[in-house]
Every structure is written in C-alpha cells, then in structure tokens.
Amino acid sequence: MSSLPSRFHPCTGCGAKLEFAPGTSALKCPYCGAQNAIAEASTEEKAKALERLDFLAYLKDKAGEEPQLERQTVKCPGCGAAVQLPPNVAADRCPFCAGPLVAGSAYSHRTIQPRAVAPFVVKESVARQSFKSWLSGLWFAPNALKEAAHAESGLKGVYLPYWTYDANSQSPYMGERGTVYFEQESYTENGQQKVRQVERVRWSAVSGQVAVQFSDVLVSASNSVPRNFVNGLAPWKLDLLAPYRDDFVTGFTVEAYQTGLEPGFGLAQQQMEVEIRAAICRDIGGDRQRILSMAPQYSDIAFKHILLPIWLSSYRYADKTYRFVVNGQTGSVQGERPWSAWKIAGAVLAAIIVLVVVAAIRHHQ
Numbered sequence: 001m002s003s004l005p006s007r008f009h010p011c012t013g014c015g016a017k018l019e020f021a022p023g024t025s026a027l028k029c030p031y032c033g034a035q036n037a038i039a040e041a042s043t044e045e046k047a048k049a050l051e052r053l054d055f056l057a058y059l060k061d062k063a064g065e066e067p068q069l070e071r072q073t074v075k076c077p078g079c080g081a082a083v084q085l086p087p088n089v090a091a092d093r094c095p096f097c098a099g100p101l102v103a104g105s106a107y108s109h110r111t112i113q114p115r116a117v118a119p120f121v122v123k124e125s126v127a128r129q130s131f132k133s134w135l136s137g138l139w140f141a142p143n144a145l146k147e148a149a150h151a152e153s154g155l156k157g158v159y160l161p162y163w164t165y166d167a168n169s170q171s172p173y174m175g176e177r178g179t180v181y182f183e184q185e186s187y188t189e190n191g192q193q194k195v196r197q198v199e200r201v202r203w204s205a206v207s208g209q210v211a212v213q214f215s216d217v218l219v220s221a222s223n224s225v226p227r228n229f230v231n232g233l234a235p236w237k238l239d240l241l242a243p244y245r246d247d248f249v250t251g252f253t254v255e256a257y258q259t260g261l262e263p264g265f266g267l268a269q270q271q272m273e274v275e276i277r278a279a280i281c282r283d284i285g286g287d288r289q290r291i292l293s294m295a296p297q298y299s300d301i302a303f304k305h306i307l308l309p310i311w312l313s314s315y316r317y318a319d320k321t322y323r324f325v326v327n328g329q330t331g332s333v334q335g336e337r338p339w340s341a342w343k344i345a346g347a348v349l350a351a352i353i354v355l356v357v358v359a360a361i362r363h364h365q
Helices: 043-049 055-061 124-136 145-152 227-232 261-284 341-364
Strands: 026-028 035-037 068-075 082-084 091-093 100-102 106-110 156-189 192-220 253-256 288-294 297-317 320-327 333-335
Touching (some): 055 261, 055 297, 124 333, 156 261, 192 227, 192 261, 192 288, 227 320, 261 288, 261 297
Parallel strands (some): 156 253
Antiparallel strands (some): 026 035, 068 082, 068 106, 091 100, 156 192, 156 288, 156 297, 320 333
C-alpha cells in the first residue's frame, strides 16, 4: 500500500490545516471550527469524472504513461504496506496493522490517478460509537481487548482504491436439463410392507448461448484490508461519486492501488461468471440444471478508478493484528476479534456443572 499526496489547506482564521468534514461539502478547522465551502463541480467535471475509459485501448496505448507521483514512504515491518508519512512526522503507526513506522526515503511509483471519489458521509463520532457497540457485544473476548484496542488504535479515515468495470458478455455453453418425476417404491418397516414416493431426475443434453451486460462491477484494489472485509461492506452508493479533488481527501489517508487494472479485471470476471452461471441455468430451464462447460467472451470493456471511504481501526493483541472497518457512506461494519480460551473453558466447565447438578436433582427425585 502507498498513499497519494494531498494539498495543504490553511485555515483563514488560525492558520491550522483544514480537514474535510464528513457529511458536509466543506473543509473544517479542527481547532477553531472555521469552515471553507468546497466549490461545486461543473457539469463538465462531473461528466469527465464518471467517464468510462476503454479498457483495451488504455492497456495498449497508455500503459506506462501514467503520471509519476513522488511520495515519502516507509515499509511497515508488520504487514509490508508502504505508507506515506505526513510532512515533518518522523514516526507513526501503520493504519492497517497498528505496527510502528519510522520515516523512510522517498521513491517514485506510477499509478493511474483516481477520477472520482465518494466523500465521507459517516462522521468519526458515529463510527467510533459503532466500534464501541461492536466491542461491547463480543462474547468470550479477553478482558484486555478493549484496553488494547483503545491504546493502540483510534479510528482513522482511509480512502480505499477501487476499479469498476463494465462489459458485454456472450457465453456459449453445454449442459443438461433435469426433469423431476416420482416413482413408487416398496420397502419394509417393522415387518410391514409400505410404499413411498421417490424423486427421480431425467437428464437431457442442452446447449445454447446467453448474453449478459455488466455495469459498475466493483473490485477492491487494496491488499491492506482483507478482501472479505471490504466485500462485506457493500453495497456502496456510487451515485454519490464526485470528481476527485484534494479537498475531499484532506485529513485522510488515501491508499494507492496494489491490484492493477488488468489483474483487477480478472477478479471482476470471477464476479461476472457467477451471474453468467445464473443466466445459463435460467436458459437451460427445467427442474434441475447442470453446466458442463461455458466459454464467456467479453467485449466493450470499460473501467473507472475511484476512491471509497472507510473508517479503520487496527490493533494488536497477543502479537496478532485485528481490524475493524466501517463503511464511510452507510455505517455498516465488519470486524475480526480474538477469543479468550480461559473464558470459553470456564463457560464449558460451568455448563458441565449445571448439567451434573440437574442430573443429580432428577436422580434424587
């Protein structure tokens, strides 16, 4: 993971650095509370931000020509992420694993610039309350968990990189259609002869082709947050995408993509094939369906590179990293947690004691 640079926005009142205020269209000073409104994007800017770029033409003509970004980064010894440190900061903690960071040397890295961003809607206070509620609802968590989480984390706002893909697909297939029917079957039970209905399936060979169109298939381009976590944060409100500008990311970490454009489409195809299989099953019809082979072919492939917001808490407990994430648009949560072996063993022992006592009471009765 590496982070994109953002412009410094001084407060006109006290000179401090302004930060984007979630749920608003303004930059806010964290010290004096002064606000600067963010100018609304023009129609042309909005159209360009949401433009679908030709996937194959980009790979052929523009590969290697992306803008070159200079970043002061340090490699996290815990998770391997390359994190940008703010100016004049010599040490920090990794937002993705809570490991210690010490300033490293700058290096150049080519990336496709994001054109659109979904600004934070959920405020930090709301995300923090979600975190506390989640912690309080954990069963069999170690007693020191809340202290460890409080001491090492705090919530950090992060913009994760995503690709969205559009495509048309034509998928020839071969399969089998199953028709369900029932037969009577005789059997013996307790010495008595009985009859029952038994389900059978008659299979017949079929073949055909299905066409499926895809729009805005989302693929996380981050490897710093477990993919099952970011997938669990869906759905996202892509209708709230705005043209990318530094104003929206000021005060937040912006992660550059680790999964590139071409491998990202490979991940998108995995999602697409789930829908294609469903379409084939509908096309086969009948009561049961078997897909023996299919050969999806994709055309008119287009993409966008966008940023989506999360609140992230990473903390270490017993030499292992645990993460908690909140969808910065909707407030939905995903998290991982440690378990207390002592508490689980105690609960099992208590259950055994209760069973023994109940059995003893019944015995004496």
